[in-house]
Amino acid sequence: MQQHRIVFDDLEIGEIAVELDDQEPQTVIAWALETFGDRVAVVTALQADGMAVLDMAYRIRPDVRVITVDTGRLPQATYDYLAAVQERYKEARWEILHPDAVEVEAMTRRHGPDLFYASVPLRLVCCHIRKVRPLVRALEGLDAWFTGLRRDQWASRAAIRKVELDHDHGGIVKVNPLADWTEDEVWDYLREHNVPYNPLYDQGYTSIGCDPCTRPIQPGEDHRAGRWWWELNAPKECGIHCPIETGGFEHEAEAILKEAAELHR
Amino acid sequence: MAQSSPPNLRAEEPSWDLVLRRNSIERLKQERFPLDVVEELPELIARGYEAVPEEDIVRLYWWGIAHDKPKVGTFMVRLKVPGGLLTPAQLRALGAISLRYGRNYGELTTRQSIQLHWVRMEKLPEVLDAVAAAGLTTVGAEGDTVRNITSCPVNGINRDELFDVRPVIEAAARFFWGNRAYSNLPRKHKFTISACPDQCNAPEIHDIALVGVVQDGTPGFAVRVGGGLSATPRISRDLGVFVPVEEAVPVLQAITDVWQHHLRYRMSRAKARIKFLVDDYGPDGVRALVEERLGRRLADGAAPAPRGASDHLGIHPQKQDGLVYVGFPVPSGRLTGAQMQALADVVETVGGDIRFTREQNFIVGNVPEDRLPWLLEQVAALGFPHDRHKLFGTSTACTSHEFCNYSVSETKGKLDEIVEVLADRFGPAVEGLTVYVDGCPHACAHHWVGAIGLQGTTVPTPTGKIEAYDVSLRGGLGPGAAIGRPLLRRVPTHEVTEVLIRLVGAWLEERERREDDDYTFRAFCDERSDEELQRIALEAPAAEEPRDVAVVRIPGPLLEFTGGIDHLEVQPGTVRDVLAVVAQRFPKLVANLLTEEGEVAPAFLVYLNDDDIRGLGGLDAPLRAGDELSVLMAMSGG
Numbered sequence: 003m004q005q006h007r008i009v010f011d012d013l014e015i016g017e018i019a020v021e022l023d024d025q026e027p028q029t030v031i032a033w034a035l036e037t038f039g040d041r042v043a044v045v046t047a048l049q050a051d052g053m054a055v056l057d058m059a060y061r062i063r064p065d066v067r068v069i070t071v072d073t074g075r076l077p078q079a080t081y082d083y084l085a086a087v088q089e090r091y092k093e094a095r096w097e098i099l100h101p102d103a104v105e106v107e108a109m110t111r112r113h114g115p116d117l118f119y120a121s122v123p124l125r126l127v128c129c130h131i132r133k134v135r136p137l138v139r140a141l142e143g144l145d146a147w148f149t150g151l152r153r154d155q156w157a158s159r160a161a162i163r164k165v166e167l168d169h170d171h172g173g174i175v176k177v178n179p180l181a182d183w184t185e186d187e188v189w190d191y192l193r194e195h196n197v198p199y200n201p202l203y204d205q206g207y208t209s210i211g212c213d214p215c216t217r218p219i220q221p222g223e224d225h226r227a228g229r230w231w232w233e234l235n236a237p238k239e240c241g242i243h244c245p246i247e248t249g250g251f252e253h254e255a256e257a258i259l260k261e262a263a264e265l266h267r
Numbered sequence: 268m269a270q271s272s273p274p275n276l277r278a279e280e281p282s283w284d285l286v287l288r289r290n291s292i293e294r295l296k297q298e299r300f301p302l303d304v305v306e307e308l309p310e311l312i313a314r315g316y317e318a319v320p321e322e323d324i325v326r327l328y329w330w331g332i333a334h335d336k337p338k339v340g341t342f343m344v345r346l347k348v349p350g351g352l353l354t355p356a357q358l359r360a361l362g363a364i365s366l367r368y369g370r371n372y373g374e375l376t377t378r379q380s381i382q383l384h385w386v387r388m389e390k391l392p393e394v395l396d397a398v399a400a401a402g403l404t405t406v407g408a409e410g411d412t413v414r415n416i417t418s419c420p421v422n423g424i425n426r427d428e429l430f431d432v433r434p435v436i437e438a439a440a441r442f443f444w445g446n447r448a449y450s451n452l453p454r455k456h457k458f459t460i461s462a463c464p465d466q467c468n469a470p471e472i473h474d475i476a477l478v479g480v481v482q483d484g485t486p487g488f489a490v491r492v493g494g495g496l497s498a499t500p501r502i503s504r505d506l507g508v509f510v511p512v513e514e515a516v517p518v519l520q521a522i523t524d525v526w527q528h529h530l531r532y533r534m535s536r537a538k539a540r541i542k543f544l545v546d547d548y549g550p551d552g553v554r555a556l557v558e559e560r561l562g563r564r565l566a567d568g569a570a571p572a573p574r575g576a577s578d579h580l581g582i583h584p585q586k587q588d589g590l591v592y593v594g595f596p597v598p599s600g601r602l603t604g605a606q607m608q609a610l611a612d613v614v615e616t617v618g619g620d621i622r623f624t625r626e627q628n629f630i631v632g633n634v635p636e637d638r639l640p641w642l643l644e645q646v647a648a649l650g651f652p653h654d655r656h657k658l659f660g661t662s663t664a665c666t667s668h669e670f671c672n673y674s675v676s677e678t679k680g681k682l683d684e685i686v687e688v689l690a691d692r693f694g695p696a697v698e699g700l701t702v703y704v705d706g707c708p709h710a711c712a713h714h715w716v717g718a719i720g721l722q723g724t725t726v727p728t729p730t731g732k733i734e735a736y737d738v739s740l741r742g743g744l745g746p747g748a749a750i751g752r753p754l755l756r757r758v759p760t761h762e763v764t765e766v767l768i769r770l771v772g773a774w775l776e777e778r779e780r781r782e783d784d785d786y787t788f789r790a791f792c793d794e795r796s797d798e799e800l801q802r803i804a805l806e807a808p809a810a811e812e813p814r815d816v817a818v819v820r821i822p823g824p825l826l827e828f829t830g831g832i833d834h835l836e837v838q839p840g841t842v843r844d845v846l847a848v849v850a851q852r853f854p855k856l857v858a859n860l861l862t863e864e865g866e867v868a869p870a871f872l873v874y875l876n877d878d879d880i881r882g883l884g885g886l887d888a889p890l891r892a893g894d895e896l897s898v899l900m901a902m903s904g905g
């Protein structure tokens with residue numbers, strides 16, 4: 003039941019990116035929704051940036067597809083919040099992904115449930131199985147996806163385009179409507195449109211992921227203190243923000259796991 | 268919708284306030300001038316790698332320093348080598364740096380330079396000192412600067428050159444490099460300056476190209492602007508002017524200033540290169556802006572067409588009697604520090620010099636004819652025979668995903684494989700073909716302008732994603748320069764070489780049929796429709812068997828033994844045979860899976876499709892084409 007795929011090449015999407023570069027996020031989102039129809043989805047962990055994208059897309063097309071991953075280890079507050087968000091955006095077509103039960107069971111049987119404390123490679127294995135692999139499987143069914151990436155989140159990736167091909171995920175189109183927004187603009191948008199946000203932000207969290215692996219930071223503390231704070235010699239990707247959306251996470255994980263495998267030998 | 272709306276040039280020029288709000292890198296550059304990071308290096312090192320903010324890592328770009336992958340504290344260090352020209356002593360020094368700090372590794376680049384990897388942060392000051400002591404620099408090798416200035420690699424010795432441009436390159440390098448007024452440009456900025464009649468230096472894809480001409484007896488340059496690659500490739504446009512040699516640097520300065528002071532091109536790094544100024548204003552409009560800035564008219568002129576094509580490989584007599592130069596193909600541009608040192612010794616012995624080329628090779632210049640046999644023998648002994656198949660020399664690959672955080676594929680290894688197979692199969696017929704392989708759209712290896720351009724991507728399969736390539740055809744530099752089109756998408760990496768064999772084979776058949784040795788691969792591609800090329804490339808000849816492989820799936824907890832590879836294609840056979848093959852690639856995996864007696868360890872279950880192999884004859888169960896073998900962790904302890 004393979005639907006007709008909507009495919010662009012780098013040169014086509016490169017020129018479209020130039021056209022869209024100084025357009026408002028809503029214009030970029032409208033272009034993608036019109037171009038890809040049911041073959042595009044908002045893929046989000048429901049953090050602030052993703053919520054802004056979700057809200058904008060919903061206003062253009064209420065039955066927009068929304069994909070999020072329940073890793074199985076999210077904070078209770080996030081579960082409660084997820085239910086509230088689904089209620090608020092109830093016309094959206096929600097797809098809550100779960101990790102493969104066989105993989106999770108095999109992993110925890112072998113390494114225990116809290117393997118992420120044991121080593122960087124094991125933490126990466128956990129991220130892979132609980133979050134990355136479900137997401138990647140979902141992306142395989144899409145021709146495009148929306149992210150909440152912003153240029154000012156990653157000094158080393160400040161040249162991201164509003165639309166680009168995602169060569170980490172089969173060359174589908176990655177749509178970054180908020181590319182040139184600042185964090186303040188995102189929060190202004192959320193307030194102005196009364197968009198719900200994860201209550202953990204109010205407790206000092208700056209990045210919200212799985213319960214055991216994120217915590218609030220103290221004023222003055224580095225953002226890195228909020229995630230995987232126990233790790234030494236972890237890859238230094240983009241501060242704490244190393245989401246799958248940049249491709250950076252997978253690149254790091256592949257390299258580290260390869261190195262670990264070589265050390266074992 | 269591409270290029271549908273004309274640029275609104277009457278729109279108000281953005282203010283600095285707006286630029287700084289919209290562009291975080293512009294903010295960074297204003298707040299903390301990137302070049303100054305070198306003064307702060309000792310302090311950054313004292314704080315420790317973990318504590319260095321990413322913004323300071325970005326500022327290090329301005330000194331040619333960038334993260335290797337994974338980002339755990341080793342760096343790439345990229346040199347600047349004006350015109351690609353190096354003394355033996357300089358090459359020896361680079362070899363020593365590579366051996367001492369860079370794991371005995373180095374890569375020649377398409378900007379006629381060289382980059383090292385694996386340098387630890389705390390060693391960066393020592394490395395920068397050693398580079399400076401060799402009379403070289405890394406300043407502006409990355410960042411929003413004037414990058415390495417490229418040229419024809421055989422300046423000063425080329426019989427055909429119109430005049431020697433080395434003084435112009437030196438003057439431009441002296442003026443622009445490290446100059447604070449030209450180190451906060453909207454983005455990177457690439458010059459090429461040459462008087463090679465073949466224009467081997469790719470003026471088509473440079474931000475500014477000074478193309479040597481002699482007009483009314485005066486040596487000077489035509490000027491092309493706005494070329495570049497990445498996902499918005501452009502062939503540079505002719506400004507229609509003539510610039511005498513002595514005005515070259517002021518004109519480079521004026522063109523650069525027109526762009527860098529136009530705040531529109533600082534709003535977004537996606538639209539910051541000078542090619543977008545040329546898109547917006549056209550060459551005549553840009554010329555008018557430049558003349559306004561200079562306060563005078565420029566003489567009319569025209570960029571000449573390239574005479575032919577030259578890769579400068581092989582042995583060539585120089586303009587100086589009794590001397591020759593030799594271009595040596597370097598596979599994928601890789602050489603070790605030890606090779607650099609030994610090569611430096613050999614070259615010094617004959618009184619020669621070294622020249623790096625755009626296609627990632629080196630040339631030894633100023634070789635006395637009578638020393639040539641000795642030199643060839645010595646350099647061959649180092650691993651670089653001058654008569655290696657030329658395809659190794661006319662092919663390039665980017666640094667690959669081993670080091671680069673953008674790349675999604677292993678380009679250098681793939682290129683080696685492709686070139687070996689094509690050279691072996693087609694022999695001299697494929698000399699002169701260009702195969703350029705990149706791991707991302709940035710196109711460091713210029714894949715948009717290769718006769719064959721490959722760009723890494725991935726393709727999902729039922730058992731996970733695998734590496735793949737988009738194949739571009741109809742690209743080229745020189746006469747008929749053009750950006751290639753990605754006609755074949757997502758060709759799985761293990762099929763790429765076969766695809767190229769079919770295309771090249773079909774071209775050579777046609778060439779033979781026509782009895783025309785000048786019939787190029789490009790002409791073959793230009794004459795055919797996309798569909799026809801796709802059919803040739805993807806349709807296996809009838810005689811060829813369909814791919815008959817089985818798949819082995821590896822579960823998450825065992826990925827640590829496979830470097831994250833979650834499946835593997837294998838030839839059919841018994842489970843035992845298949846595991847023996849897997850063991851060759853991942854010994855640790857199979858060592859865990861099987862007991863010393865060679866049986867499946869109690870901790871694991873092995874499934875053939877949906878059935879436990881214990882019910883199918885155990886390790887003797889047959890695995891047929893299309894079958895899937897999965898390893899699972901036994902749920903009952905072990």
